[in-house]
Amino acid sequence: xxxxxxxxxxxxxxxxxxxxxxxxxxxxxxxxxxxxxxxxxxxxxxxxxxxxxxxxxxxxxxxxxxxxxxxxxxxxxxxxx
Numbered sequence: 001x002x003x004x005x006x007x008x009x010x011x012x013x014x015x016x017x018x019x020x021x022x023x024x025x026x027x028x029x030x031x032x033x034x035x036x037x038x039x040x041x042x043x044x045x046x047x048x049x050x051x052x053x054x055x056x057x058x059x060x061x062x063x064x065x066x067x068x069x070x071x072x073x074x075x076x077x078x079x080x081x
Contacts, residue, residue, distance in 0.1 A: 001021065001022040001023055001024075002022060002023065002024050002025075002026055002029070003018055003021060003022035003024070003025045003026070004025065004026050004027065004029060004030035005018075005025055005027060006027060007027075008027070009025055024047075024049065026047060029045045029047060032045060033045065046072065046075060046076075048068045048071050048072050048075075049068075050064055050065060050068045
């Protein structure tokens with residue numbers, strides 16, 4: 001299950017509450033999908049987990065953003081190239 005929200009999850013209690021209901025949380029995907037639906041356009045979202053949420057999320061994200069970009073670029077070459 002994918003949840004959506006407009007806040008960066010960095011508090012452990014919030015992370016635990018979300019984990020009871022969803023496997024992942026995405027901040028941008030819902031807005032993109034909703035806008036595409038409203039415009040009658042097809043959309044495919046390809047995401048990569050950039051952080052683990054919880055108290056260390058900000059640091060984890062900063063350290064992993066380059067690796068995430070490389071993984072997504074590889075996926076694009078393999079599937080869309």
